[in-house]
Amino acid sequence: MDLFFEQFPVVFKALNIGFLQTLKLFFVTLVGALPLGLLISFGSRSKVKIISAVFKVFIWIIRGTPLMIQLLIIYYFPGLVFNNPIWGGNEEGRFTASAVAFIINYACYFSEIYRGGIQSIPAGQDEAGLVLGMTRSQIFFKVKLLQMIKRIVPPISNEVLTLVKDTSLARIIALQEIIWAGQSFMKGSQGISGVIWPLFFTGVYYLICNGLLTLLFGKLEKKLEFFR
Amino acid sequence: MSLLTASHICKSFEKTEVLKDISFNLNESNVLSIIGSSGSGKTTLLRCLNFLEKADKGRILVNDKVIFDAEDESYLKPAVLRKNRLHFGLVFQSFNLFPQYTALKNVMLARMLQAKNDPDYKLHKKEINEAIEAEAVALLSQMGLKDRMMNYPHQLSGGQCQRVAIARALALKPDILCFDEPTSALDPELTGEVLKVIRELAEQKATMIIVTHEMAFARDVSDEVMFMDNGYVLEQGPSAEIFENPKEERTKQFLSRFISGNL
Numbered sequence: 157m158d159l160f161f162e163q164f165p166v167v168f169k170a171l172n173i174g175f176l177q178t179l180k181l182f183f184v185t186l187v188g189a190l191p192l193g194l195l196i197s198f199g200s201r202s203k204v205k206i207i208s209a210v211f212k213v214f215i216w217i218i219r220g221t222p223l224m225i226q227l228l229i230i231y232y233f234p235g236l237v238f239n240n241p242i243w244g245g246n247e248e249g250r251f252t253a254s255a256v257a258f259i260i261n262y263a264c265y266f267s268e269i270y271r272g273g274i275q276s277i278p279a280g281q282d283e284a285g286l287v288l289g290m291t292r293s294q295i296f297f298k299v300k301l302l303q304m305i306k307r308i309v310p311p312i313s314n315e316v317l318t319l320v321k322d323t324s325l326a327r328i329i330a331l332q333e334i335i336w337a338g339q340s341f342m343k344g345s346q347g348i349s350g351v352i353w354p355l356f357f358t359g360v361y362y363l364i365c366n367g368l369l370t371l372l373f374g375k376l377e378k379k380l381e382f383f384r
Numbered sequence: 385m386s387l388l389t390a391s392h393i394c395k396s397f398e399k400t401e402v403l404k405d406i407s408f409n410l411n412e413s414n415v416l417s418i419i420g421s422s423g424s425g426k427t428t429l430l431r432c433l434n435f436l437e438k439a440d441k442g443r444i445l446v447n448d449k450v451i452f453d454a455e456d457e458s459y460l461k462p463a464v465l466r467k468n469r470l471h472f473g474l475v476f477q478s479f480n481l482f483p484q485y486t487a488l489k490n491v492m493l494a495r496m497l498q499a500k501n502d503p504d505y506k507l508h509k510k511e512i513n514e515a516i517e518a519e520a521v522a523l524l525s526q527m528g529l530k531d532r533m534m535n536y537p538h539q540l541s542g543g544q545c546q547r548v549a550i551a552r553a554l555a556l557k558p559d560i561l562c563f564d565e566p567t568s569a570l571d572p573e574l575t576g577e578v579l580k581v582i583r584e585l586a587e588q589k590a591t592m593i594i595v596t597h598e599m600a601f602a603r604d605v606s607d608e609v610m611f612m613d614n615g616y617v618l619e620q621g622p623s624a625e626i627f628e629n630p631k632e633e634r635t636k637q638f639l640s641r642f643i644s645g646n647l
Binding site: 278286291299 | 434435436462466467469470472473474476478480481482483484485493494497498536537538552553556
């Protein structure tokens with residue numbers, strides 16, 4: 157037990173540093189994927205058949221293959237195939253590669269959620285806007301956007317909670333996120349080795365983070381209850 | 385002089401001809417009711433007037449000025465359509481209010497968006513918005529909704545929603561106000577309050593086109609009645625004439641249920 161109390165501050169600090177990287181990847185992915193998803197959803201709804209087909213195939217590939225493979229391909233492909241390791245071998249490079257993979261992957265999932273949200277709004281809303289002389293963009297931003305947001309909060313919150321946990325996949329290209337940090341004490345790090353509890357303890361971080369996010373999304377849903 | 389002239393309007397969906405060469409005039413301050421069975425093309429005609437559908441053939445004139453010509457590409461540009469459709473207002477069967485705005489904001493929204501294009505909007509923002517709000521308040525009061533202005537659509541009854549929708553259409557001061565079965569989504573108790581509002585508008589000399597299945601109402605409120613069947617205008621004339629002395633066999637047949645039902 158004494159040993160545990162000796163190790164705890166060291167582990168705690170290392171896990172905090174790892175979790176900071178986890179959070180960074182989480183937020184960068186959200187900031188990139190939420191708007192990119194909207195663009196992809198517009199693309200997949202394009203009236204030009206060839207454009208919508210290209211977007212749909214892209215969404216199919218991204219959603220149809222494991223994010224882990226996408227991470228590996230994005231990180232290693234330029235270096236191994238073109239002999240041009242654009243990401244570099246350091247932590248910063250691994251982070252950028254991870255962020256790119258996560259943003260593309262999550263944007264595709266978000267785009268389908270947006271598409272569902274937009275399509276679920278009755279055509280009468282468009283028509284009412286049109287006969288009132290509004291432009292297409294006014295109708296989207298002033299009439300439909302908030303209705304769409306209200307409808308997509310539950311499925312988006314699902315994806316966001318998944319994203320928190322999915323960031324651990326970046327471990328595969330050795331991004332030093334919290335799982336990596338926890339694991340390091342199994343192999344040996346800072347004079348501690350052969351202990352597995354730090355790895356298990358990382359679960360607490362995810363739990364707390366997703367608990368807070370659940371509360372936040374609940375608040376947002378409440379806030380949008382003023383209309384139906 | 386007629387305010388509205390529609391000439392030779394044709395419209396097909398895929399291979400189904402829905403409107404087959406429709407022409408009619410409407411004088412200022414007159415009320416035209418369009419009656420006929422479901423699928424006769426009444427609603428499609430209204431939607432063509434409001435450019436929610438683009439007629440395949442035909443022209444639409446307001447005050448002798450062409451606002452739509454199916455043959456002329458220049459009338460089909462989105463910006464031109466947007467400007468010209470403001471001659472018309474449209475009240476939908478299912479209201480189509482914007483759920484996230486109060487009754488008042490529903491009425492004000494389109495005007496506020498328009499006002500932003502005014503050259504002196506930035507200078508007189510406050511006055512302009514106050515004027516728009518004052519007009520919206522007046523319209524909602526006229527509809528008997530003064531104390532429901534701050535309610536959201538889901539807090540209102542169907543009849544109240546439809547009256548908000550009428551105020552919303554009136555806020556843009558259309559030359560011609562169109563109604564697409566305005567009471568079909570309402571239960572009988574709520575129908576009356578909407579019809580009353582439309583009657584009041586007729587008394588104030590609003591020019592209106594009303595697609596309706598409320599025969600007694602159509603007879604009483606209309607100057608002109610048009611009977612449509614299978615995409616054609618089968619018969620058109622003064623209200624009393626159509627209802628009391630229809631010439632066409634099909635019109636008689638359509639009205640028989642209603643007449644025997646003792647108006």
